[in-house]
Amino acid sequence: MNPRPGSPYLNPYLAGIGLGLVLLAAFVIMGRGLGASGAFSSTLSWLVDLVAPAHAQANEYMSEYLGDGSTHPLKAWLVFEVVGVAAGALLSGILAGRAHLAIEKGPRVSTAVRLLCAFLGGGLMAFGAHLARGCTSGQALTGGALLNLGSWAFMLMVFVGGYAAAWFFRWQWR
Amino acid sequence: MMTPLYKYGFFGEEFSLLVAFVLGLGFGFFLERAGFGSARKLAAQFYLYDMSVFKVMFTAIVTAMLGVTYLGWLGWLDLSLVYLVPTHLGPQLLGGLVLGVGFVVGGYCPGTSVAALATGRVDAVVYALGIFAGTFVYAEVYPAIKDFVNSNAMGQVTLPEVFGLPYGLLVFVVVVVAVVGFWGATKIERWIGSRS
Numbered sequence: 001m002n003p004r005p006g007s008p009y010l011n012p013y014l015a016g017i018g019l020g021l022v023l024l025a026a027f028v029i030m031g032r033g034l035g036a037s038g039a040f041s042s043t044l045s046w047l048v049d050l051v052a053p054a055h056a057q058a059n060e061y062m063s064e065y066l067g068d069g070s071t072h073p074l075k076a077w078l079v080f081e082v083v084g085v086a087a088g089a090l091l092s093g094i095l096a097g098r099a100h101l102a103i104e105k106g107p108r109v110s111t112a113v114r115l116l117c118a119f120l121g122g123g124l125m126a127f128g129a130h131l132a133r134g135c136t137s138g139q140a141l142t143g144g145a146l147l148n149l150g151s152w153a154f155m156l157m158v159f160v161g162g163y164a165a166a167w168f169f170r171w172q173w174r
Numbered sequence: 175m176m177t178p179l180y181k182y183g184f185f186g187e188e189f190s191l192l193v194a195f196v197l198g199l200g201f202g203f204f205l206e207r208a209g210f211g212s213a214r215k216l217a218a219q220f221y222l223y224d225m226s227v228f229k230v231m232f233t234a235i236v237t238a239m240l241g242v243t244y245l246g247w248l249g250w251l252d253l254s255l256v257y258l259v260p261t262h263l264g265p266q267l268l269g270g271l272v273l274g275v276g277f278v279v280g281g282y283c284p285g286t287s288v289a290a291l292a293t294g295r296v297d298a299v300v301y302a303l304g305i306f307a308g309t310f311v312y313a314e315v316y317p318a319i320k321d322f323v324n325s326n327a328m329g330q331v332t333l334p335e336v337f338g339l340p341y342g343l344l345v346f347v348v349v350v351v352a353v354v355g356f357w358g359a360t361k362i363e364r365w366i367g368s369r370s
Contacts, residue, residue: 012226015208016233022200024241031178032257036285061313080191084198086292092206093293101294104213118297121280122304132269136283145238147332150261154270161274166220
């Protein structure tokens with residue numbers, strides 16, 4: 001189930017310049033940076049509103065993403081941006097021969113454990129991103145380029161957290 | 175011509191959603207090009223044998239930072255109209271720590287998980303479900319932790335303002351730190367590579 005290699009990846013500095021120019025375009029055209037975690041908040045709030053509208057609207061966090069009901073919760077800037085991320089990644093993946101079903105994991109871990117870790121990691125990531133008011137895109141990348149104090153503090157701690165946890169989870173990757 | 179275009183009323187909210195999609199296209203394209211649709215490639219940053227995450231991220235930060243600096247200097251961009259996320263130091267330090275642990279456990283961050291699931295990575299689909307679960311739990315406990323989340327409010331504040339240093343000096347320092355970091359990261363990759 002591991003992915004077939006496909007074409008080699010782009011040189012990291014060239015890829016970084018490409019990403020940086022997209023981010024710069026966002027600043028110049030929109031007056032805001034890129035993001036990702038906010039799109040998940042909008043989508044979740046919309047889903048909970050479908051299943052249990054009273055509960056979603058009474059919740060302080062979700063009701064902010066639902067708004068006053070005058071516009072659809074998914075009609076949000078970050079939702080459209082993230083749909084674009086999926087389309088752009090798919091385009092790049094197809095061109096490079098890297099778009100196919102696979103599970104990313106090291107050789108020593110079972111599929112079930114890898115998927116459990118993916119789920120738990122996603123949960124932790126979401127909690128951290130909401131605490132910090134943004135994730136690696138909205139905080140580290142965007143705020144990093146704007147020399148935002150909170151973003152740099154956040155970014156430093158992402159690396160601290162990652163390196164602190166790395167030893168405990170090395171069986172998952174190598 | 176003055177930018178940001180949207181803030182100067184060059185187009186409305188409907189068109190801004192199309193802009194969002196097109197910017198997302200570029201974002202996703204370069205994330206996948208860099209190899210960030212692969213959890214093993216991303217996690218390698220924390221095991222030091224492939225520091226692409228650091229290299230791509232800091233090249234992007236330096237590129238966009240120099241872009242806004244020069245455009246501001248030329249008078250084409252009003253940087254004060256570019257949105258800054260307000261700083262809440264405590265919650266952001268803790269949030270970063272939790273997110274960093276989640277990165278190593280899950281293998282992705284929210285943006286890269288979208289790039290990975292779009293290219294067929296099943297673990298990224300499960301990871302995204304985890305994000306929804308985590309967001310739901312966060313929303314449920316939000317009333318209890320609200321005071322902490324909103325603590326240490328410092329407003330929209332930049333590093334040059336906090337340290338009382340010229341903006342240009344901080345930009346220059348970040349560029350130097352990045353270049354030295356790239357050199358060091360490559361050294362570390364070679365050292366780790368020669369050991370295994």
